[in-house]
Amino acid sequence: MKPQELRIGNWVLMDNEPTRVESISDNAINLFSDWEFYFKPIPLTPEILDKAGFRKINYYEGNAFGLEISDSHELVCNERMFWLACDDSFYNEPLDHIKYLHQLQNLYFALTGEELNIQL
Numbered sequence: 001m002k003p004q005e006l007r008i009g010n011w012v013l014m015d016n017e018p019t020r021v022e023s024i025s026d027n028a029i030n031l032f033s034d035w036e037f038y039f040k041p042i043p044l045t046p047e048i049l050d051k052a053g054f055r056k057i058n059y060y061e062g063n064a065f066g067l068e069i070s071d072s073h074e075l076v077c078n079e080r081m082f083w084l085a086c087d088d089s090f091y092n093e094p095l096d097h098i099k100y101l102h103q104l105q106n107l108y109f110a111l112t113g114e115e116l117n118i119q120l
Contacts, residue, residue: 010102018120041100
């Protein structure tokens with residue numbers, strides 16, 4: 001994972017413990033512990049999605065998780081992928097690259113201008 005993939009406030013794993021990014025520079029990522037460590041992205045799991053406010057939904061392709069982001073848009077995911085669902089359209093925008101929590105946090109911020117409310 002590269003520093004440019006992260007924003008302050010993103011969650012990462014440090015020594016297998018969820019930790020929030022406190023600051024970022026060109027060659028280091030500083031965590032709340034004020035130490036530089038190797039870190040790993042946090043994979044998206046049903047438990048993580050639940051903590052992020054997603055709810056289980058029945059979607060035309062089967063069971064999925066959904067999070068409303070506006071009156072007409074919802075982030076939806078199943079075990080294969082994420083997509084942006086639009087109420088007034090049959091077209092859904094696939095978001096195949098969303099696999100980790102920091103990516104979801106960044107996407108949510110880009111779409112809403114707000115931080116994703118999640119506590120691990």
